[in-house]
Every structure is written in structure tokens, then in C-alpha cells.
Amino acid sequence: MSMLRRLKMTMGAALAVSLASTLAVHADEQFFPLQSYRVGPYAAGGTGFFGGFIDYLNLVNIRDGGINGVKLTWDEGETQYEVERGIEVYERLKSHPGIAAWNPLSVGIAYAMIDRITKDRVPLITINHGRTDSTDGRVFPYVFPLLLNPYSETSGIVNYIASREGGPDKLKGKKIVVLYHGSPYGKETIPIYKLLADKYAFSLEQIEVPHPGNEQQSQWLSIRRAKPDYVVLRGWGVMNPVALKTAQKVGFPADHIIGNVWSNSEEDVIPAGDAAKGYVAITTQASGSEYPVLQEVIKTVYGANKGNLEDKKRIGSVYHNLGIVNGILNVEAVRIAQAKFGKRTLTGDEVRWGFEHLQLDPARVEALGAKGLFHSINVTWDNHEGDGRVTFQQWDGSKWKVVSDWIAPDWAFLRPIIERSSTAYAKEHGIKVRTSGDDPVSQ
Amino acid sequence: MVDYQFLIEVLIGGLLSGVMYSLVAIGFVLIYKTSGVLNFAQGAMLLFAALTFVSLVERGAPFAAALVATLVIMVGLGITIERTVLRPLVNQPPITLFMATLGLSYVIEAAAQLLWGTQVHGLDIGISDTPFELAGVLISRFDLFAAAVAGALVTVFALFFRYTRTGLSFRAVADDQFAALAVGLRLPRVWAAVWTVAGIVALVGGLLWGARLGVQFSLSLVVLKALPVLVLGGFDSIAGAIVGGLLIGAIEKLAEVYVGPFFGGGIEAWAAYVVALALLLIRPSGLYGQKPVERV
Numbered sequence: 059m060s061m062l063r064r065l066k067m068t069m070g071a072a073l074a075v076s077l078a079s080t081l082a083v084h085a086d087e088q089f090f091p092l093q094s095y096r097v098g099p100y101a102a103g104g105t106g107f108f109g110g111f112i113d114y115l116n117l118v119n120i121r122d123g124g125i126n127g128v129k130l131t132w133d134e135g136e137t138q139y140e141v142e143r144g145i146e147v148y149e150r151l152k153s154h155p156g157i158a159a160w161n162p163l164s165v166g167i168a169y170a171m172i173d174r175i176t177k178d179r180v181p182l183i184t185i186n187h188g189r190t191d192s193t194d195g196r197v198f199p200y201v202f203p204l205l206l207n208p209y210s211e212t213s214g215i216v217n218y219i220a221s222r223e224g225g226p227d228k229l230k231g232k233k234i235v236v237l238y239h240g241s242p243y244g245k246e247t248i249p250i251y252k253l254l255a256d257k258y259a260f261s262l263e264q265i266e267v268p269h270p271g272n273e274q275q276s277q278w279l280s281i282r283r284a285k286p287d288y289v290v291l292r293g294w295g296v297m298n299p300v301a302l303k304t305a306q307k308v309g310f311p312a313d314h315i316i317g318n319v320w321s322n323s324e325e326d327v328i329p330a331g332d333a334a335k336g337y338v339a340i341t342t343q344a345s346g347s348e349y350p351v352l353q354e355v356i357k358t359v360y361g362a363n364k365g366n367l368e369d370k371k372r373i374g375s376v377y378h379n380l381g382i383v384n385g386i387l388n389v390e391a392v393r394i395a396q397a398k399f400g401k402r403t404l405t406g407d408e409v410r411w412g413f414e415h416l417q418l419d420p421a422r423v424e425a426l427g428a429k430g431l432f433h434s435i436n437v438t439w440d441n442h443e444g445d446g447r448v449t450f451q452q453w454d455g456s457k458w459k460v461v462s463d464w465i466a467p468d469w470a471f472l473r474p475i476i477e478r479s480s481t482a483y484a485k486e487h488g489i490k491v492r493t494s495g496d497d498p499v500s501q
Numbered sequence: 502m503v504d505y506q507f508l509i510e511v512l513i514g515g516l517l518s519g520v521m522y523s524l525v526a527i528g529f530v531l532i533y534k535t536s537g538v539l540n541f542a543q544g545a546m547l548l549f550a551a552l553t554f555v556s557l558v559e560r561g562a563p564f565a566a567a568l569v570a571t572l573v574i575m576v577g578l579g580i581t582i583e584r585t586v587l588r589p590l591v592n593q594p595p596i597t598l599f600m601a602t603l604g605l606s607y608v609i610e611a612a613a614q615l616l617w618g619t620q621v622h623g624l625d626i627g628i629s630d631t632p633f634e635l636a637g638v639l640i641s642r643f644d645l646f647a648a649a650v651a652g653a654l655v656t657v658f659a660l661f662f663r664y665t666r667t668g669l670s671f672r673a674v675a676d677d678q679f680a681a682l683a684v685g686l687r688l689p690r691v692w693a694a695v696w697t698v699a700g701i702v703a704l705v706g707g708l709l710w711g712a713r714l715g716v717q718f719s720l721s722l723v724v725l726k727a728l729p730v731l732v733l734g735g736f737d738s739i740a741g742a743i744v745g746g747l748l749i750g751a752i753e754k755l756a757e758v759y760v761g762p763f764f765g766g767g768i769e770a771w772a773a774y775v776v777a778l779a780l781l782l783i784r785p786s787g788l789y790g791q792k793p794v795e796r797v
Contacts, residue, residue: 097611099718101619240767266767270719273726275514276757276769282639283507296719299621303713307632307641325621329715333630369620 088125088392088403090115090132091151093162098138099295102325103377107163108134109366110381111388116359116366117351118389125393126401131156141166145174152178156403158392159183159413161384165243168201175200180406181391181413185384186211186319186342190246193443194480195414196492200406202413204387205342205435205446206467209476211319212247213467214448215340216254219288219316221462229258235281236264237301238292239271243320247292250475257471271297274304282308291317291339298326299334306333313338313452323376327453335455340448343383343432345458347374350427351382376458383432390426391416414439414495433464439495445469510638511758512751517644519750520651524709525727526734526742527654528702534675534737535695537595538587541602544724545609546700550575551707551716555624556617575700578609583696588689610721621717626708647709651743654705658739667694675737725770729777735790744788749773 092111095104115130124130133154135147144167148160152174159181162168168184172192175182176199184192185204192201206214219234220226236251238244248264255262263284265277271293278301281289289310291301298321305315317326317339324345327334347356352374359365360373372378395404395412404412416437418426423434437444447464484491525543532540553574557567586601628646632639662668673681674691682688707716710723726749734745756772786792 097614097619101614101718102621105619240770266765268767268770270722272714272719272723273518273753273769275518276511276754276761279507279511279514279754280758283504296714296717296722299715300713303630306630307643308639309632325717328623329621329717331623331625368618372620 086124086127086403087129087131087156088158089154089156090130090158090388091147091154091160092132092134093137093144093147093160093164093167094134095137095139095164096134097136098140100139103323104139104163105367106323106372106375106377107381107384109372110378110383111161111385112366112381113355113359113378114351114382114385114389116364117355118385120358120362120364121354125389126396128392128396128401128403130389137162137164137167139164139166141170145170148174152180157406158404158409159388159406161185161388163187172198172201175406178406179410181410183384183388183413185380185387187243191476191479191483193441193476195438195440195442197480197484197489198442199492200410202437202442202444204413204416204437204442204444205383205432206319206448207443207476208246209250209472210443210446210467210469211340211448212250212254213469213472214465215290215316215318216258217465217467218340218448218450218462220258221465223287226258229260231259231261232288233261233263233284233286234288234290235284235286236262236290236292237274237277237281238264238266239294239297240266240268241294243294244292250472251290253475267293267297267301269297270295272300274300275307278304278308278310281305281310287314289315291315291321293317293321293326296329297321299329302327302330302333302337312336316340316450322451322458324458325377332455334453337453338450338461339453339458341376341451341458342446342448343376343379344430344449344460345374345376345379345451349429349431351386351431352379352427354427355382379431383428386426386428387416387418387435390418413437413442416444439492506637508755511754513638513640514644515751515754516747517641517648517750518754519730519746519748520644520648520743521710521713521746522723522726522730522749523743523746524647524651524654524702524706525723526730526746527651527658527739528699528706529724529727529731530737530739530742531695531699531702534739535671536587536674536692537678538598538602539595539736540699541599541724542582542606542609543699543703543727544721545606545613546575546578546703547707547710547723548716548718548720549578549609549613549707550700550704551624551711551720552613552617552622554704554708555622555711555716559622571704572701575704576697579696579698579700580693583689583693587692587696606721610718614718619718621715622711624708624711624716626712628712643713647713650705650709654702655739655743667691671695726773729773731787732777733780733787735787737791738787738789741787741789749776752776 094108119130137143157180161183165187168188171182182201186206188203190207190209192198192203193207220229267274267277313336315337319340322339322341391412394415395408399408418435420434433447435444447466449460449464450462451458452461528543532538554567554571628643630643632641670686670691730745730749734741753769753773757769761768
């Protein structure tokens, strides 16, 4: 054999091995692009959520060797919670092979991605936030506001207040003030509160706090004059502790302030100090690290020095647990899709199918070590929220304590309103509304 | 019918909030008065001071020690900024200096997060925020304390400017930089001293605003509250910063409560700027600002 021929064969073999190993890596990997925010004004929430998400992906890799042998991988791009940076990260990472789903945890970035992910046929997960009408999978096949959309949150809060008063009929004649952030996010629930006020005959006043909300004296003086029975705090960032502190200044009791899902973290109450004692907030996932899945994360991930949180005291915090639950939902969607399409790297469309069949009853949630952490989820092809239950937690000055059962929002009341909005969106954008889960999705 | 008691309550609340705005505005005025630089990094300095203080306390430093250490760090920061950023830019157009401080604000914010982390912190400076009632009007103890601190700060500055050698140098430089230079004043030394004082003001403002909002990234946004105060009171007048703060505080609260409902609420942020802009058209140098006089 000539020297040249031997060299050619060696090179050919090396190339083949290299190609095979490259293909093998991609064949056995499912990729999560992360538009995280670890610096900037919202870094506290971002580090908690993305920390929890990565901790769970690490747990699945270390403990189980991935999902049925398919390793989970991820890459982070810093967005500082800014829409243009979020889109920049999307464009940079979108060509990576084996993308499972996008999880930006940002209303602005999510809105800006809807057309893009629909075109690229990859799911967009907006756990606890996002467009309410994207619940309608007939119109938004790739968008999943898992567990809770803003309308369900509103209904859940009103149902909780009703339960405190002794039943929905006792809401009649009560007065509720909604203090909302002066942004599209804050304003999204204005119409639904009006509808619920009409339905239950309670008196309603909705007061805007201009962004960022670091001054609320006039709003709380107006609240003091209005003498409401409850104040619903639909805040964000610095607005939340300032609301609690100003409420104390005007003598409004903290235990009659009910926070929404973006006013429910440790970061919202710690800066308010004693003024936050007794404050109640809605959540889809309980805080605390006593749940088996959290214990496994501590033992397996942090035990191997692979934990993502720098400060271990934050394990089990609201945002960290939201990240853990988000991890569970993403991983289970992939697992469900693998059962149909095979134990390999899936396409975005196949993972979408997995999300549309993401049904975790309380027994399955318990098997995943998350009993008490969250209740259940039942996503279908046309209901992308998945009927998540909510619970309410009260701040005792040092930690959150769950003070209610799992409460179901009034989905039957909300669905027609959501469908009206989604149908209008479909008409406006020329989207063919799906009539069954097997329908091809329009782009 | 007007509820006068409520009106007075809104007015007092607004005036006390205005004092807090003045605290930030004073930091701007000190630097602008002596060097003609609109220091956009004042908010970031405030964040840096509060975050440094609270991080030291959380790491076990006693309150007084943390205060002294933060003071030293802020003085160091002020001098470093003057030496490394502003001195090399002497004689550059004002817009260049403004852009430099804008860039500086990002650097300081990032440095603060890099050094002390991104978590939010509560800050208890030992002043209760529970209200007391006076003739049916609720008044915040904390806001009264803040007003007293602002008053003390202004008194100290007034005495300092009037009776100390450095204070006289400040005034001379503020009046005419070239004349001050001609009589032998060392401008770099004066500017370094001014940035030091601005660092101290940032510490005081940072502690009070931090106790009010919590110590978190958005502390740096309080500069937005100081801008209409400066336009109204004048960029080079400490008295203007105080009066402007009181006026802006009162106007925005009264506007929110009594005019806001006609616009769907949430107007206080821009109502303050409307008033400031209106005054700008009538008195471009503000209520107390020095009118530029040029010999032709």
C-alpha cells in the first residue's frame, strides 16, 4: 500500500469517526436555548428562575442520564430582560440542532417571538404569563402559557377572596381596589376584573401606578379614602415593596392585600421589611425545599457541585421553584413526545405534540417528587394553559406559608372570552383555526 | 365638595416626597455648579452606596463601621471618577461630558452588581415607617426624618460654602472657572472635593431611598425623579433643588389625585415633566438658576 493511499485511508477513517461522533452527539441531545437575565434590573428573578430550570435539567442528566438516554443541553444568552436582546439571542441560537422549546420568562420577548417561533415550528413556553388568548391552541399552536394565564389568575384571586368572605355570594357589596402596574402587562386584566365585578356584584376601582412604581403616595391616599375591603396588587419589580410600605404608611392592613403572580416572590417582600408581614399572594408553585424533587436537586446536583445558584439559601425560593416546575413540565413534554416519536432528538414540532399531551395528574406529580409543589396540569391541543390550580401563600416576615387549598379558576366563564380574542387574532392574521389536534398548523 | 382634610393630606404627602427628590437633586447641583457637568451617574452612585452599605451590614459589619467604610469607598469612587474620567475630558463640550457620565452610570451599576450580587435587600435604618395622626391627617415618621436629614444637609452645605476655605473655592469656581484659575485656585483639587461631596450626598440619599424602596437595581432610576426638580429649581442652585423638589412633589401628587381620574390615572410621572417644561419655556434657567450673561 502506497504511503499516499495509507494517508488517504487514515484521513477518511478519521473523518468518518469524527462525523459519526458529531452525529451521535446531536442524535442524543435535546437542546434548550435560554434567554436568561442575570444582570440588570430583573436579575434577581432571572437568576432564580433560570437557576431552577438548569438545576432540574442537571438533575435529569446526572440521575437518569437524560431523558431515555437523550442528554439535555442548553446555552444561555444574556437579555437583561430587554426585548431587542432577547430577539438577538433567538436569532443567534435558533439554528442549533435539536431545540426543544424556548422559555424566555419575559412578556415582551415572548410577544416579539410569536411570529418567529410559529414560522420556525418550535414551542414557546410562557409559564404563568404571556398572552391570555394564546391559551387557545386552535389559533396559537406553538405558544403555551402553562399553568396560569392572566385571566385565570384574576379569577383565582377573586375566588380566593370569596372563600375568605364565606362564599361567592358574600362578595356582593364588597369593595376591591386593583392597583396595577402602568404597562401593557398591568393593564391586561382591566376588562376581566370588570366582568367579574359585574358577575359577583362587588364594587371595583382600578388604579394605575406609573412605571417603575417607586412612588405611590397619591395612589394609597386614594385607596385610604376609598376604604376597600381588599386591594389586589398587580405589580412588578420595585412597585411591590413600595406598595406594601406605602400601605403601611396609610394604615392599610397587609393581610388584605392580595398579590398577583408577579408580586409573590421573596424579592417583593424582603425590601418592605415589617410592612410585608401578613401579605398574601397567589402562586402556582409552593415555595420551600421540603419536596422530594428539591431534596434530590440538593443531594444530586448541589452535592456534585453543579448547582446553578450561587447562594444556596435561595434553593426553594419562589423563582427557583418556578424554574424547577418549568423544568419538570419541559422534560415531561419531551418524554411524552418520545413515547410517540421515538427515544431520540426530537424536532420542535414533535415537542409541540408532547406539550399538547402534557397531562400530569396528582399521582404523576407525586411520582415526580413534586406533590405539594404544584397540583397538576392537563394540556390539550386546544387548551394550552392546562387548567393549572393556584394556591395562596402568606409572608410571615421570614418565609412564605401556604394558607389555602388548591383553588380552580372559573375556566368555563373565561373560555368564551379567550376564544373571542383568539378568533379575532386569527382573522386579523389570516390564521386557519384548527378544528382538531390532528389538523396541520397554519403558519 | 372638596374634602379639605384629604387635600391637606395629599399636599403634605407630596411635600414630604418632594424632599426625597431634593436629596437626589442636590447631588446633581453640586457637580453642575462647580464643573458644568450634568452627572447622569448620580443615580448609579446612589445605588452603589446603598448596596455597599447593606452588603457590609449583611456580612456582619456593625452599622457605624459599615457607614464609615461606605463613606470611605464613596469618597474613593468620587476621586477616581474625577481623575480617570473627567480630568482627561477637561475643555470638551458639555455633551461629551454628559455622555461620559451616562457611560459611567452603566459601569457603576454593573460594578455594583458584580461586587455585591444581584439580590434585593431590605434596609432598616432604625426609623419606623408607621404613621402618626395629626388633626386627622396621617403623617409618615420616616418622611419627617428624611425631611430633617435634608434640612440638616442643606444647613451644613450653607455653612460649608460660606465659612470654609474649600467652600469659598467652590463658590469661586462656580462663579467663574477662569477667574478662579487666574487667582491661583487648583481646579482639579476643587473638582475632586466636589465629587467627594457628591459621593457623600449619594450615600445619604442611597440610605434613605434604600430604606424606602429596598436596595435593588431600580434605585438608580430615582434620577428620573430629580430631573424635573432640576429643571424647575435650576441646575446650579441648592435652594432651587429644595424648592423645586417640594413643588414637584406637591404638584405630582395633587395632579394624580385630582386630575388623574380624567385621564385614566397614572399621570404623576409625566405631570411633573409638563410643569417643568412649561417653566422652561418661561424661565429657561429655572426658578433659582443663574441666568447666563455674556459680554458682547
